[in-house]
Amino acid sequence: MTSRGAFPGLLGRRNECLLLDDLLAGARSGRSGVLVLRGEAGIGKTELLNYVVERATGCRVVRAAGVQSEMELSHAGLHQLCAPLLSGIDDLPEPQRDALCTAFGLRGGTAPDRFLVGLATLSLLADAGGNQPLVCLIDDAQWLDRASAQSLEFVARRLLAESVVLVFAVRTPSVREPTVGESITGLPELPVTGLTESDSRKLLDSVVTGPLDHRVRSRIIAETRGNPLALLELPRGLAPVDLADGFARPDVRPLSSQIEQGFLRRVQSLRAETQRLLFTAAAEPVGDVTLLRRAAERLGIAVDTAVEHAEASGLITFGTWVRFRHPLVRSAAYGAAGLDGRREVHRALADATDARLDPDRRAWHLACATAGPDETVAAELERSAGRAQARGGIAAAAAFLDRAAELTPDPARRGARALAAAQAKYRAGAFDAARGLADVAELGSLDALGSAQAKLLRAQIMSASKSASAGLPLLLDAAKRLEPLDAGLARETYRDAIYAALTAGRLPKGGVLEVAKAVLSAPRPTEPRRDDLLLEGIARLTTEGYAVGTPMLLEALAAFRTEEVPGEEGLGWLPLACRLAHSTWDFESWSVLSAGLVDLARGTGALTVLPSALLLRLSNRVFAGHLADADSLVVEATAIGEATGSRFFAHYGALVVEPWKGREPETRQAIEAITQDLLLRGEGKVVTATQWAAAVLYNGLGRYEEAYEAAKRGCENPQELGLYLQSMVEFVEASARLGRPGDAAETVRTIHDMAQASGTDWALGTSARTRALVSDGEAADALYREAIERLGATEVRTELARVQLLYGEWLRRENRRADARAHLAVAHEMLRQIGAEAFAERARRELQATGAKVRKRAAATHEALTPQEAQIARLAGEGLTNSEIGAQLFISPHTVEWHLRKVFSKLGISSRKEIRTMRLEGEATSA
Missing domain, CATH: 1.10.8 (Helicase, Ruva Protein; domain 3)
Structure with missing residues (x-):
């Protein structure tokens, strides 16, 4: 144990020290470790971090500290931590390297997604820990800027097989500080409590x-x-x-206040010149000795003498960096300066800061030094906001714009800046602050376009903070206001309103019908583009019928499928296009566009769009009969959900995949999780999706009464399209199997009419299938054969396999056993290969009933892979490198290698090449 003289605050901290020793030992043996030390001010968290430094022999240590006045500067804390490691930045994969360089202002570029910055940080730290165990210590983490806190939380959740230790010290909030300590949550914690x-x-x-x-x-x-x-x-x-x-x-004041008052008295006991030096150091958060000296000289301070007296006080040390004894010393010194004194030192710091190398920190000091409206400073803050946003620092951009609006003398320009600040606050997830700034903007002199944009912002806030149904009326109102002002933005707003309406589904007032009418009432472009056709097509389908809108939608989808779609346009329009391709039975467009959307989201680092893209793609892969690929996409969506703190993506992925496998507990769990999700509660699509899933499950299990009831509920809202169409198909099968074909007669006619309008083989094959189920004799036989022929011409293998099963079942009931065996054997093999175990079991039972002997599948002799191991194995088999796999699954290359070693052991192989020769379908099990 370390000497008490060096760390008097460690008295009585034996258990805490042992735990930290274990973390260090783990890092030395190749394991990662994360710990949050949480406690009140002065409880000893910093002493424990210092203990780690002393004990970290053989390790590389990097440190950072959150500073309250730095909370508005994006990635400041992260840059502070990573600065000693940036020599390894060129070894990162290109998208990660570019993201981190842009975030740190090392080069220009498009604003990186915050999760891509997090992944880049994870790779940087993991690579640094590959040569020597790396210990990362972050003090006062409650004062990290938001971008840094998010990135470090991301890293902490994704560490697994790296020689990296991450220790945060977080101050417990007091009654007077409700926002302190809200960051860095959901990680292993050690409460640091008082001594005995x-x-x-x-x-x-x-x-x-x-x-x-x-x-x-x-x-x-x-x-x-x-x-x-x-x-x-x-x-x-x-x-x-x-x-x-x-x-x-x-003294009856809170303890932290008493300590701070004690420090304040000590500061005030110093000579006036030494106090001013401490004031200046308190206002300069980086601890840059050179900068501090330049500012002090501008204030007329005899620096060497003042430094000598300051260090003699024990409150501050001047070495490579300036360090206060405790954050409460900094806050005491800053408070002691008084308002005029603080403005004076910020002015000196602004003058001492290089406007070319650090323009944003200079602008912030200028803002703190300014007492009243000042257009020059406001304009400089606005420019800083642009730079911050380009680095992905949306929260920082919002703070700069907010202060710029406060300092703007012209009412019209103040309103525009307040609106820009509100929009940035919204993108940063600060919805209440965004609403408040929108109020300020609307009180200013906004022009008509600005007013419409403010309405749009309120709609977006409502949709994000409440639900799609809550935001829909506001989106519609904003779109109408934008029509004469900005046709492009109006079109995009109508697009978002349509998407929200399709999601919200069962609304008391109009829903998608109301949006469709508004779209059709808007001026029609002289030369409609593909996005215009897409909007008009769904609007006409909704108002005038499926037969009217579908041809226009198919034309638009063909254009999206065959022509290049630029990045921003693709991210905005392809999600809707994918949904409408499904709804028009255009499987080719659905396949091409969903694959393109996933590639686009991955390639551009648009991780806010990627989860939805993955869900659209995995649904397509399920219908294509590639459940193994769908499982892989569920793993990827789950990884994003874990990184972002959302489990919805994993639940929805399971909702789509698990019913086909006949796994009732897993399907019911997904249904329950989505049904009770607070953000989705009351949305119509939830009912349709969950009931469709239940119908597929129970049809596969042969529990037709339950399938009938579920599918009936899934068919209640035609305007939702998508899974409503598939619920109709499940309803017809359940009705026929219950001997109640009359119940499905109207549904069969609806499907047939839709198929005629669509004209695709998927649609026509599905129509033939449903009509066969309610037909008899030669008519049924001919329809089954037509369905097999048409679906055989598509990639919809799951549906083809089910038609083979249905035809085989019908043939057996017709006592045509030989013919039945042929089709049932095909169905059984296809369903088994697909992984649709419940339907395959249905086929097996039917085969046995025809007198056929069904060979059981040989049991695997190797240990089953977890879903993540199976996904990594598949990607490795496809030739992806560890870095590429890690980027896709949001883990480090070291963790990929760790998983691959387990894969090799379980499969009994010794190289990546051997994976390509193995069948991985069906190998994934619950982790």
């Missing part, structure tokens, strides 16, 4: 050398509640006579 009474007495006695009245000792120990810093500092505020006789008046 015995240890408190020992620590107090170590710093009080004169007489100490026993009543004073008892009161200090009781009031400090075992807080080491308080035990060390509070006696300094008492005169020797107070310590000796016990008549000092008790």
